[in-house]
Structures are given as structure tokens and as C-alpha cells.
Amino acid sequence: MLGRRMGRGGLLRAAATTAVVAGTATAVSGGIRGRQDAKAQQAAEAQAYEQQQQQAQMDAAAQNAVAQQQAQQAAYAQQAPAPAAAPGNDLMGQLQNLANMHSQGILSDEEFAAAKAKLLG
Numbered sequence: 001m002l003g004r005r006m007g008r009g010g011l012l013r014a015a016a017t018t019a020v021v022a023g024t025a026t027a028v029s030g031g032i033r034g035r036q037d038a039k040a041q042q043a044a045e046a047q048a049y050e051q052q053q054q055q056a057q058m059d060a061a062a063q064n065a066v067a068q069q070q071a072q073q074a075a076y077a078q079q080a081p082a083p084a085a086a087p088g089n090d091l092m093g094q095l096q097n098l099a100n101m102h103s104q105g106i107l108s109d110e111e112f113a114a115a116k117a118k119l120l121g
Contacts, residue, residue, distance in 0.1 A: 094119055098115050098116055098119070099112075
């Protein structure tokens with residue numbers, strides 16, 4: 001009888017050992033998989049952050065380019081000569097210049113009258 005118990009005990013012990021080993025292997029592989037998943041998640045987050053930073057830099061560069069273009073257009077608009085006045089407006093401008101010079105005392109009454117008559121024909 002002792003021999004039989006030993007045989008059965010050995011079989012149970014082998015089954016229990018196998019179960020413990022299998023459970024340990026499952027736990028270890030689950031832990032390894034969990035760490036690998038965490039590392040992969042961190043890498044994906046780092047890559048997403050890097051892409052956001054690059055996009056922000058590109059957006060800032062584009063905004064700077066637009067601002068520079070607007071500044072250049074404004075500078076060009078200030079430098080561009082005024083369009084030539086229409087002939088009727090030119091006569092009015094000359095008369096206003098004469099009136100300004102007369103009111104400032106640059107032209108006397110006679111000089112103002114003579115220049116005005118000359119402009120009016």
C-alpha cells in the first residue's frame with residue numbers, strides 16, 4: 001500500500017508542480033506583455049507630441065511669413081506714387097496752392113491775381 005500512495009502522491013505532486021509552473025509562466029509573460037505595451041504606448045505618445053511640436057513650428061513659420069508679406073505690401077503701398085490727378089483736379093490743386101501761398105504772405109495780391117488769371121486762361 002505504501003507503494004501505491006507514493007505513486008499517487010508523485011502524480012499529484014507532478015500535476016501540482018506543472019500547474020504552478022504554468023501559472024508562473026502565464027503571470028511572467030503577462031507582466032512582460034504589460035511592460036511592452038506600456039513602452040509602446042509611451043513611444044506612441046512621444047511621437048504624437050513630436051508631431052504636435054513640428055506642426056506648431058510650421059504654423060508659427062506660416063504666420064510669420066504672412067505677417068512679413070502683409071508688412072511688405074503695406075510698405076509698397078506707402079512707397080507707391082499717388083495716381084496722377086485728373087486734369088480738372090490738377091487745376092484745382094494749383095489754385096489751392098496759390099491760395100495757400102497768398103494766405104501765408106508769399107504772394108502779394110497782384111502776384112496772386114496774375115497767377116490766377118494765367119491758370120484760368
